[in-house]
Amino acid sequence: xxxxxxxxxxxxxxxxxxxxxxxxxxxxxxxxxxxxxxxxxxxxxxxxxxxxxxxxxxxxxxxxxxxxxxxxxxxxxxxxxxxxxxxxxxxxxxxxxxxxxxxxxxxxxxxxxxxxxxxxxxxxxxxxxxxxxxxxxxxxxxxxxxxxxxxxxxxxxxxxxxxxxxxxxxxxxxxxxxxxxxxxxxxxxxxxxxxxxxxxxxxxxxxxxxxxxxxxxxxxxxxxxxxxxxxxxxxxxxxxxxxxxxxxxxxxxxxxxxxxxxxxxxxxxxxxxxxxxxxxxxxxxxxxxxxxxxxxxxxxxxxxxxxxxxxxxxxxxxxxxxxxxxxxxxxxxxxxxxxxxxxxxxxxxxxxxxxxxxxxxxxxxxxxxxxxxxxxxxxxxxxxxx
Numbered sequence: 001x002x003x004x005x006x007x008x009x010x011x012x013x014x015x016x017x018x019x020x021x022x023x024x025x026x027x028x029x030x031x032x033x034x035x036x037x038x039x040x041x042x043x044x045x046x047x048x049x050x051x052x053x054x055x056x057x058x059x060x061x062x063x064x065x066x067x068x069x070x071x072x073x074x075x076x077x078x079x080x081x082x083x084x085x086x087x088x089x090x091x092x093x094x095x096x097x098x099x100x101x102x103x104x105x106x107x108x109x110x111x112x113x114x115x116x117x118x119x120x121x122x123x124x125x126x127x128x129x130x131x132x133x134x135x136x137x138x139x140x141x142x143x144x145x146x147x148x149x150x151x152x153x154x155x156x157x158x159x160x161x162x163x164x165x166x167x168x169x170x171x172x173x174x175x176x177x178x179x180x181x182x183x184x185x186x187x188x189x190x191x192x193x194x195x196x197x198x199x200x201x202x203x204x205x206x207x208x209x210x211x212x213x214x215x216x217x218x219x220x221x222x223x224x225x226x227x228x229x230x231x232x233x234x235x236x237x238x239x240x241x242x243x244x245x246x247x248x249x250x251x252x253x254x255x256x257x258x259x260x261x262x263x264x265x266x267x268x269x270x271x272x273x274x275x276x277x278x279x280x281x282x283x284x285x286x287x288x289x290x291x292x293x294x295x296x297x298x299x300x301x302x303x304x305x306x307x308x309x310x311x312x313x314x315x316x317x318x319x320x321x322x323x324x325x326x327x328x329x330x331x332x333x334x335x336x337x338x339x340x341x342x343x344x345x346x347x348x349x350x351x352x353x354x355x356x357x358x359x360x361x362x363x364x365x366x367x368x369x370x371x372x373x374x375x376x377x378x379x380x381x382x383x384x385x386x
Contacts, residue, residue: 034086036083038092039083041079042077042078045073045074046072046076048068048069048076049069049073050069052069053069066108066117067105070108070120070124073128074104074127077135077160078101078131080135080157080201080205081097081134081138082094083205084135084139084144084150085138087144088142088144088302089142090142100130101127103123103127104123104124107119107120108124118171121171125167125168126168128160128161128164129164129165129168130161132157132158132161133161135154135157136154136155136157136158153204156196157197159193159196160193160197163190163193167181167185167190170185230286231285231288231289231300232297232298232300234299234301234302236299237299237301237307237309238299240309241257241307241309241358242358244309245351245361246356248311248351248356253311254311254314255310255311255350255351256310256312256315256317256318256321256349256350257309257348257349257361257362257365258307258308258325258347258365259305259366259369260284260325260329261304261344261345261346261369261373262284262304263342263343263344263373263377265280265303281303283342284304284329284344287342288306288325290328291324292308292325293310295311296308296309296310296311297309305369308321308325318348319348319382322348322380326343326344326346329342330343345369345377346380346381347364347365347372347383349361349364349365349382353384364383365383367383368383369381
């Protein structure tokens with residue numbers, strides 16, 4: 001059986017509409033949070049793409065349908081990326097999507113109606129490639145990194161990015177009538193790629209919403225002011241830390257922010273199941289509670305990451321606290337006879353180098369943790385640059 005371009009594009013549009021309506025209704029009647037609304041916006045953008053391109057194809061001279069479709073295509077991919085950032089508890093950076101959409105709109109408007117269907121196409125495809133790369137990266141980090149569905153969608157977005165970039169290059173070299181473009185990057189093949197992306201996105205985000213993106217893992221949910229692991233939740237820790245830092249600055253007391261990130265938590269979940277991952281997080285939290293100074297503030301900003309705010313007299317003392325955490329983790333395997341020994345990538349930032357502003361300390365310590373992870377984990381990295 002052979003499908004022509006029109007049939008493939010119709011099937012792609014139908015898949016977009018069905019998946020979009022299903023997800024939007026599910027969001028409206030179940031968990032209507034910021035992440036769900038952002039992803040719903042993406043599906044609305046996908047439906048608008050189908051409508052815009054349909055009008056442009058069916059109505060002679062309706063070049064504005066192409067303009068609407070191109071801008072909506074950018075918003076659909078961009079909303080998927082922004083929703084992933086919200087899911088990872090990061091700012092959505094929606095302005096980036098707006099900028100890309102404006103550039104695509106201007107390029108399309110300047111070329112229509114003379115260029116016909118291909119008006120603004122290279123700019124659109126290049127913009128989609130950029131947003132797909134950003135989405136693919138975001139789905140491989142933070143809370144989404146330990147979810148196989150998120151990682152799978154990230155791979156799909158990388159494939160889309162490669163396809164769009166290659167399509168742009170071939171189009172600029174050969175034009176729409178070139179043999180390479182006609183054979184490998186025509187509208188029919190693009191429709192198949194779009195269907196694969198939409199269906200993958202619909203399945204993935206629906207599963208992530210059902211699982212609350214892995215929120216059921218110990219520590220991601222809050223019980224009062226505490227996370228499920230028994231230490232301060234992300235919001236509670238920020239409030240407590242800001243109060244401690246203000247009082248420490250007034251008293252001239254040194255403080256240190258220590259971040260500890262469980263090494264290879266996604267691999268633990270994959271090899272031993274989510275229950276083992278939850279046990280690892282709980283064990284990690286209890287080890288911290290028994291190791292750090294009694295009056296230290298313990299926070300849980302993400303599933304596998306913990307913050308410790310502790311009063312110290314010097315940078316040397318801050319490093320000593322981090323070393324005690326590292327040793328305690330290695331000395332305490334998971335219970336119930338499991339032979340898993342936890343290690344962590346640790347970062348240290350203190351008020352002597354970075355001042356008393358929590359955002360500055362957080363930025364410094366997260367950077368230190370990332371360097372520690374890049375070094376292979378089970379390592380302590382001290383941030384000394386103000």
